[in-house]
Amino acid sequence: MHIAVNVRHYLKGRIGGQENYLQAILRGLARRGQKLTIFAQPSQFQAVREMVGAPVEVWAVPEEGRAMLQAIGGGGFDLLFCPLHTLEPLDPPIPSAVMIPDLQHEFFPAYFDDRALQWRCRNYEPSARNASVVLTCSEFSKRTIVERYGVAAEKVVVCGHGVDVEFLAQPAGGGPPAEAMALPAEYLYFPAFYWPHKNHANAFQALKLLHERGHGELHLVCTGGGDWAPAQALVEGMGLSRRVKLLGRVEGSVVPELYRRSRGLLFPTLFEGFGIPVLEAMQLGVPVVTSRGGAAEEVAGGCAVLVEAGDPAAIANGVESVLADVGLRRRLTEAGRARAGLFSWDRAVDRTLEALQRVAAVGYRGPAQIEVTEWPVISVVICGEEAAASVRRQDYPHVEMLCGVEGCSGALVNVLRDGDEWLPGAAAMVAQAWRRSPRAGVIYGLARRGDGVVGRVPYVYEDLNYGPVWAGAAAFYGRAAFEGAGWLLGEGGGLVEGPPLPYGRGSTTDSRTGSRTGAGRGALDELRLALRVARGHAVVGLTECLAVWGHDFSLHDEGLEQVRDEAIELILEQFEYVPLEWIDGRAVLRLAGGTGAMSGRWPSLLRGLAVNRGRRQRYWHDWRQGGASR
Numbered sequence: 001m002h003i004a005v006n007v008r009h010y011l012k013g014r015i016g017g018q019e020n021y022l023q024a025i026l027r028g029l030a031r032r033g034q035k036l037t038i039f040a041q042p043s044q045f046q047a048v049r050e051m052v053g054a055p056v057e058v059w060a061v062p063e064e065g066r067a068m069l070q071a072i073g074g075g076g077f078d079l080l081f082c083p084l085h086t087l088e089p090l091d092p093p094i095p096s097a098v099m100i101p102d103l104q105h106e107f108f109p110a111y112f113d114d115r116a117l118q119w120r121c122r123n124y125e126p127s128a129r130n131a132s133v134v135l136t137c138s139e140f141s142k143r144t145i146v147e148r149y150g151v152a153a154e155k156v157v158v159c160g161h162g163v164d165v166e167f168l169a170q171p172a173g174g175g176p177p178a179e180a181m182a183l184p185a186e187y188l189y190f191p192a193f194y195w196p197h198k199n200h201a202n203a204f205q206a207l208k209l210l211h212e213r214g215h216g217e218l219h220l221v222c223t224g225g226g227d228w229a230p231a232q233a234l235v236e237g238m239g240l241s242r243r244v245k246l247l248g249r250v251e252g253s254v255v256p257e258l259y260r261r262s263r264g265l266l267f268p269t270l271f272e273g274f275g276i277p278v279l280e281a282m283q284l285g286v287p288v289v290t291s292r293g294g295a296a297e298e299v300a301g302g303c304a305v306l307v308e309a310g311d312p313a314a315i316a317n318g319v320e321s322v323l324a325d326v327g328l329r330r331r332l333t334e335a336g337r338a339r340a341g342l343f344s345w346d347r348a349v350d351r352t353l354e355a356l357q358r359v360a361a362v363g364y365r366g367p368a369q370i371e372v373t374e375w376p377v378i379s380v381v382i383c384g385e386e387a388a389a390s391v392r393r394q395d396y397p398h399v400e401m402l403c404g405v406e407g408c409s410g411a412l413v414n415v416l417r418d419g420d421e422w423l424p425g426a427a428a429m430v431a432q433a434w435r436r437s438p439r440a441g442v443i444y445g446l447a448r449r450g451d452g453v454v455g456r457v458p459y460v461y462e463d464l465n466y467g468p469v470w471a472g473a474a475a476f477y478g479r480a481a482f483e484g485a486g487w488l489l490g491e492g493g494g495l496v497e498g499p500p501l502p503y504g505r506g507s508t509t510d511s512r513t514g515s516r517t518g519a520g521r522g523a524l525d526e527l528r529l530a531l532r533v534a535r536g537h538a539v540v541g542l543t544e545c546l547a548v549w550g551h552d553f554s555l556h557d558e559g560l561e562q563v564r565d566e567a568i569e570l571i572l573e574q575f576e577y578v579p580l581e582w583i584d585g586r587a588v589l590r591l592a593g594g595t596g597a598m599s600g601r602w603p604s605l606l607r608g609l610a611v612n613r614g615r616r617q618r619y620w621h622d623w624r625q626g627g628a629s630r
Contacts, residue, residue: 001360002035004077004094006068008061009084010040012047013225013249016193017276018101020164021137021348022083023051028349030054037075039068063577063618065089065460079360083135085120087127091458091541095359098131099159100124102273102295103144104197111196118536122461125149125439125538128156132359132366135159135352137274138295150438152367157355161274162345166256167283181247181254187219188319189262189286191255191277194226197270199291201234205312206268208238210319218323220266221258223247259284264322264329267296268309275299279343282336287329289318299343303335371435378427378476379410384418390548391416396427412443412476419550420473423448426546430476433540441481441537442530445546447471454549459541461534465575466587469534472526473547477533485532524566531574564588564598568611577615580622583608 009015010022030036030052037057040048045058062068065088072080073093080096082088087098105112105120112120128134128149134156136142142156188207192198200222207220220243222231228246235244250258259265265281267290275296281288288304290296297306305328307318322329358364377398382388391401402408412434416422426445433443446455447470454471456463463469477485533539564585571578581587585598597604605623612619 001078001357002037002076003029003356004072004075004080005036005038006061006080006082006088007038007040007044007048007084008088009086010044010048012044012051015084016195016225017274018084019051020276021099021101021161024162024164024345025083025349025352026052027054028345029353030056032349032353034353037077039071063462065462069093069458069460079356081356082127082131085127086123087131088123089458089460090123090126090130092130095132095364096130097133097135097356097359098127099135099137100128100141100145101137102141102271103148104271104273106144106148107271108197121536122534122538125437126540129369129437132364133157133355135355137161138298140295140298141273150370150372152370154367157351159348159351159355160343161276161279162343162348163276163280163283163340164252166253167280169256171256171260181245181250181258183221183258183261184217184219184245186217187221187245187262188264188266188289189258189281190220190222190266191224191258191280192222192267192269193224194222194228194231197272198224199268199270199309200231202309202312202315203266203268204235204238204240204244206266206315206319207243208240209312209316211243213316213320215320215323218263219243219245221245221247221262223250223255223258225249255280256284259286262286264289264319266315266319267291268307268315269294269296270309272296278304279340283340285333285337287322287332288336289315289322300336301339301342303332303339305332369436372438374435376411376431376434376438377409378412378414378431379408379479380414380416381408382416384416384420386550387416387418387420387422390421390423391427393424394422394427395425396431398431399427408479411438411479413479413482414473414476416473416547417550419548421548421550422473423546423548426474426544429542429544429546433542434476437538437540439538440478440540441533442470442475442477443540443542444470444475445542445544447474447547447549448545449549453545457541457543459534459539461539462575464531464534465571465577466579466581469530469541471547471549473549474545475530477529478537481533481537484536485529524563524570527567528570531570535574560585560588560598572611577618578608578611580604580608580619580626583611 026036037059038048039059039061042060048058062071069089077094080092080094083099085100087096105117109117128145128151134145134151136145136156136158137160139158142158145151145156146153190203194200203220210218228248231246235241259281264287265277267277269291272295278288278290278296278299282303288300289307290300290304291309292306305318305322308314375398377400379400379402380391381402388401391399400410430443446453455474456469459469568578568582571582584604589596589598608619608623609616
């Protein structure tokens with residue numbers, strides 16, 4: 001097979017245990033005769049080639065989402081493989097596979113900054129739903145993907161993990177690197193990035209309790225990436241600076257010796273998709289103390305002391321049992337080695353390749369999508385009689401029409417202003433799509449405007465800065481997303497705060513010229529709403545035309561320059577890049593039903609370079625090409 005591999009999010013040394021997975025799987029696929037073309041950031045080209053360890057083509061990931069679609073569709077590939085959490089693009093034109101190791105953000109959203117959480121919420125669920133096959137690393141992760149995202153169980157394949165070659169070799173002594181670390185005589189080993197879910201704070205507290213119980217010579221040695229300054233401050237505040245050794249990142253060749261010299265692995269993680277340290281320790285015959293429940297317990301398979309990760313006293317009790325009971329240590333060592341023999345990277349690669357070949361085969365049909373049984377109520381805020389009449393003509397019974405801000409109880413919310421209309425069958429099509437994707441932030445289709453069609457399918461978030469992807473009349477927002485975007489629902493369900501309804505308020509008509517003042521503000525409101533919803537929620541695009549878009553933003557409106565200027569500020573804030581279409585005003589004129597540009601070629605160059613200070617090379621390229629064709 002010729003496989004396109006998208007590793008756009010790969011940054012050497014910054015993705016935790018996933019780096020081991022990525023190297024093992026890509027090397028394994030290459031050694032099994034698969035042709036790989038890898039899409040990566042240019043700064044990572046050399047690291048990617050070294051990681052694969054075999055001749056491969058490495059292409060630069062296009063900065064625009066639709067360019068990635070075109071590269072995959074026209075590259076002669078049999079399959080798209082996305083091994084780093086999300087499917088990109090979300091609607092590939094060829095069979096696809098995505099590796100989703102865990103859904104930590106669904107359980108511990110507070111552990112992510114806003115940008116990372118929004119990215120996960122926007123991409124994980126549609127990735128799982130759209131991919132031909134979902135790969136994961138444990139039965140625990142498979143179960144959560146099936147339960148949270150409604151994906152058919154037979155679509156999710158557990159491939160497992162293995163240990164690196166350093167853990168399979170016979171011990172040859174620590175050597176200078178290990179000796180230089182000045183390791184204490186008695187210590188527990190805790191290898192993990194300093195991330196909140198790794199639970200270092202409770203591990204430190206457990207160590208303090210052990211000291212109070214008479215284990216004063218016991219230390220804790222921690223390794224891994226991340227910012228360890230907060231950990232150092234925490235350790236000092238607890239009076240443990242002489243008993244906790246924070247080594248940070250260390251060479252992989254030294255890690256097995258750190259395990260072997262320890263009294264045991266302490267791994268009280270709050271959440272894991274797999275738990276590689278548990279497998280590594282068992283492979284080396286090192287006793288394991290780890291968390292009860294989840295993937296760590298699954299990997300241990302009865303060969304570890306299990307503790308409640310949220311209880312420092314329970315963690316201390318587990319450690320104490322390993323320190324005090326020689327027979328227990330011996331049983332854990334023997335059983336752990338046998339358990340570790342069930343895992344290997346060769347098995348993981350074989351299972352991965354089998355899944356990829358199956359979905360890439362000609363005529364393959366995947367499992368049916370799981371649907372919720374209930375039909376949603378669609379609440380529509382109506383600002384005109386033609387709009388109301390088009391809703392009454394629908395063949396879908398669960399629609400409530402609202403005139404303004406009175407009660408809104410629907411799972412989906414749509415706004416129709418004067419001149420907008422639903423096309424026949426629109427409500428039923430949207431309701432069916434919602435049953436397949438009930439957590440979507442917005443379900444949208446195309447809209448007619450005059451002789452043209454407004455909207456783009458498939459949806460690519462990275463291209464939202466090239467102009468609105470959907471028209472307001474054809475956008476059906478999930479209630480929670482609508483509320484979260486600032487279009488608030490009050491106690492009675494009414495729309496009571498936030499920006500004005502799109503295209504519905506604030507315009508006045510000049511009796512002499514017929515031009516409208518302020519109507520273009522609605523275009524900005526619609527773009528702002530689209531960005532707020534799409535950056536933190538899954539989006540479902542339908543290829544059908546759902547509505548007639550009759551908003552009154554026209555070429556005769558006053559304030560087009562102001563609309564463009566405010567749009568540029570909005571897009572720059574969200575995407576850190578404003579394309580030529582907005583700089584020269586073509587996007588604004590398209591919204592108004594026109595063509596052409598608002599400013600000349602040379603002024604657009606100067607302004608674009610000034611606006612895109614950090615992306616001037618990209619803008620220069622776009623300007624020379626005349627802007628993206630979208």
